[in-house]
Amino acid sequence: MSPRSRVAIVGLETSHALRWLEVLFPLAAEILLCPLDRAEEVRARQLGLEWPGVRIGTLHEAVEWAGVAAILTSDWDAHVPLAKPFVRRKKTVYIDKPVACSDDDLAQLLAWEGERLVLGSSNRHAPELLRWRGCPEVRSLLSCVGQPDPFGYGIHAVEIGQTILGPGARRVRALRGGEGGFLFEIDHQSGIPWLVNTQKPAPTFHVLLETTCETRFIPIAGGTWHRLLIEEVFKVRDGGKPRLGAEEMVEAVRILKAAHTSARDARRWVRLDEPLLSFSGRQYRRAYLAARSQSHPTSPPGSDDRSKN
Numbered sequence: 001m002s003p004r005s006r007v008a009i010v011g012l013e014t015s016h017a018l019r020w021l022e023v024l025f026p027l028a029a030e031i032l033l034c035p036l037d038r039a040e041e042v043r044a045r046q047l048g049l050e051w052p053g054v055r056i057g058t059l060h061e062a063v064e065w066a067g068v069a070a071i072l073t074s075d076w077d078a079h080v081p082l083a084k085p086f087v088r089r090k091k092t093v094y095i096d097k098p099v100a101c102s103d104d105d106l107a108q109l110l111a112w113e114g115e116r117l118v119l120g121s122s123n124r125h126a127p128e129l130l131r132w133r134g135c136p137e138v139r140s141l142l143s144c145v146g147q148p149d150p151f152g153y154g155i156h157a158v159e160i161g162q163t164i165l166g167p168g169a170r171r172v173r174a175l176r177g178g179e180g181g182f183l184f185e186i187d188h189q190s191g192i193p194w195l196v197n198t199q200k201p202a203p204t205f206h207v208l209l210e211t212t213c214e215t216r217f218i219p220i221a222g223g224t225w226h227r228l229l230i231e232e233v234f235k236v237r238d239g240g241k242p243r244l245g246a247e248e249m250v251e252a253v254r255i256l257k258a259a260h261t262s263a264r265d266a267r268r269w270v271r272l273d274e275p276l277l278s279f280s281g282r283q284y285r286r287a288y289l290a291a292r293s294q295s296h297p298t299s300p301p302g303s304d305d306r307s308k309n
Helices: 016-027 038-050 059-065 076-088 103-111 154-165 226-237 246-264 281-294
Strands: 006-010 030-034 068-071 092-095 117-119 138-144 169-178 181-188 194-197 206-211 215-219
Touching: 006 016, 006 059, 016 030, 016 038, 016 226, 030 038, 030 059, 059 076, 068 076, 068 226, 076 092, 076 103, 076 281, 092 226, 103 246, 117 226, 117 246, 138 154, 154 181, 154 194, 154 206, 154 246, 169 246, 181 246
Parallel strands: 006 030, 006 068, 068 092, 092 117, 138 194
Antiparallel strands: 138 206, 169 181, 181 194, 206 215
């Protein structure tokens, strides 16, 4: 089978690896699972039993063998280092959300503009969001994720709103919040008022959209759009241009970091080009694995099974 149909899945702790297998396996793609530690080796063996023919291998093997690499680990600080050898070899790379956090990693993603790179949540491919992108009828927007996790899940609320409005955020101000989540507003170049809510008990994954004619509640069903995401990855593999560039994905991360910086600094307006608060992907992954071992096997801290996006 051609290397173009070989897919390496790197990072197996979340439900996203299973979503990829569900889409790829019927396509007769060759799949290599790349565990990052001993706990993931156990997970890889479990998945291998569920999906006969799926192999387990090393990152070194994957870099030489695969045509596509899906970087799915919940440790966002590992995303860019794991992707780098694949990008150097001109492979197609998908990086899950949050794509990165540190300034150096975000700068590297921007430097990779033009490479075969697909970034961000599967929610960015939801038709119910894309139909409103750039629509002149949009008057205001509230995007919600309903999870208090500050970064790993907060990024969803930013990404689903940005999928409609596109890039162009200039500054961010926290309105309220703390351990239970945040409400913040974004000054967008479109002039459209945009609020982001990560506070419980808001329903998970939805947009409240005001247009010139009506107000629409748009729910986003968890785990629904991985097929469209993977189709986008294959399109890029075959020479197509990514629908969304690295600049937009990096802006989403900076919006969220600016919101937390504003909350720390007496809820002032914070520009995206200022020094911003950062979050540790390594610590998040440790907490994720600890919570998963005590509850649902695919649930991150403070979440439920709607974590599949």
